[in-house]
Amino acid sequence: MNVTDAPTLTRDEAFARIRLLRSPNVGPVSYAQLVRRFGTAADALEALPDLAARGGGRYKLAEVARISAEIAAVRACGARYLFHDAPDYPDALGALDSPPPILTVRGDVALAAQPTVALVGARNASAAAVRIAREFAAALAAEGLAVVSGLARGIDSAAHSGALAGMAQGGGTIGVIASGIDITYPPENAALQEQVATMGLLIAEMPPGTEPLARHFPTRNRIIAGLAAGTVVIEAAPKLGSLITARLAGEAGREVMAVPGSPLDARSHGCNQLIRDGAVLVQSPADILELLRGFDGAPRSRVREFQPDGMDDDRHETFFGTDQVESVDLVGLLGVPPIGVDELIRQSGAAAGAVQMALLELELAGRLLRHAGGRVSLAG
Structure with a gap:
């Protein structure tokens, strides 16, 4: 049974990596720190109980049987694991401050290496906005772009459908879900999600069997933003998830674009606010292509997340090395x-x-x- 495509990764170490990430209180940042310090996930697993004890707690690793069952579930649904150091792990995603250490994927991972644009927006989108999303996605896919979205109702579904219709010219679509890769949400998107998985690429960070809880969507949104050179918001009310995706894209140094809407429609207020805050106004696929084809890592947009006072702009983690470090009480x-x-x-x-x-x-x-x-x- 293969759990990775990385040729230098042994089966035991791949298993240890999955177990490490599934163990309590281990997230992307702590996972990266542990692997960096101890060299292998297997060695990091051995150190976890002692580290937790030094922090004032007791620790129990993820059960071996649970990890074995997870691997079997991934295989059963036709998916595979993609590790952070695999040759086909998307470079754009790896450039994030805290990229997902392990993904489960179905479909063509090479699609994520193509020029990629995210299209996001409201779930309860207007008929006009749904049409715009579908037509924009079809046109962008026809120009060879991969259109990434979150397989939600409304704008997301329209973006995937449009990209599937326009992908004959070399583009495609990538769906990023907030559940396990074997779960469909919303249920009415089952056929669409299967199309994305078989004709494009389906990505999940959560283990198989995981239901899409509210706390999973922000982490899903960072993957959508991280995969794309630019994010386009087509319709969104203030404070919704698509605006979080846009601001995460800005924080990652990617282009942020928004389609303007009527001030009389609350579903347009989020896009209009984004434009006021520095997003680039776009009204056609040609506007998006012009921005992304000339993108050199210096976005024209100026959308950022709120930075607390006194916080440095450089947020990259400082990882400790393999030498012993002094104890400090924080x-x-x-x-x-x-x-x-x-x-x-x-x-x-x-x-x-x-x-x-x-x-x-x-x-x-x-x-x-x-x-x-x-x-x-x-x-x-």
């Missing part, structure tokens, strides 16, 4: 309100590696939460 500096890791380093006066180690120990013990923007807080 509990007194932490509270329920999130604080930037860079601020903790400044206030503690400790080395960056020591701070990262202390945070990792607290996280494994279940005493620390990580937030967007490189911020952390005490749990509860």
Whole structure:
């Protein structure tokens, strides 16, 4: 049974990686830190109980039987694992601050290496917006672009349908879901999701069998934004998930575009707000192609997530090396309100590696939460 396409990754280490990521309190940031420090997931697994004890908690690894069942479920639905260091892991996604360490995929992963654009918007979209999404997606796919969206109702569904209709010219579509790869949500999109998986590419970060809970959608949105050179919002009310996707795209240094709408329609207020905040106004597929074909990593748009005062603009994690680091107590500096890791380093006066180690120990013990923007807080 193959669980990876990476030629240098042994079967045992692939199993250990999956088990590491599925173990309690291990997320993308802590996973990367653990593998970086210990060299292999197998060695990191052995260290977890001691690290959690140093953080003030007891630890129980994910059960071996659970991981074996997960691998069997992935195989049964025709999917496979894609690890962060596999040759075909998408470069654009890997450039994120916290890329998904392991994905499950169905379809043609090479599609993610093509020029890619995200089309997102409201679930309860107007008929006009649905038509725009379908026509834009068909035109962009006909020009060789991969159209990525989230397989939700409304704009997402229209984007996938349009791209499937226009993909004969070399483009295609990528669906990113907030559930396990064997779950369809909403249920009425079962046929569409199967089309995306067989004719394009279907991606999930959650383990098979996972239902799409509300907390999973922001992580799904970061993958949509991370895969694409630019994100287009076609219709959205303020504070909806598609605006989060757009702002995550801006934070990742990607282009952010929005289709303007009537101020009399609340479903257009989010797009109009994005344009006011610095997104590029687009009214046709040609506008999108002009931006993306000339994209050199310096977006014209200026959409960013809110940055708390005192937070550095450079949010890349400082990973500790393999040498032992000094012990540092951060509990007194932490509270329920999130604080930037860079601020903790400044206030503690400790080395960056020591701070990262202390945070990792607290996280494994279940005493620390990580937030967007490189911020952390005490749990509860």
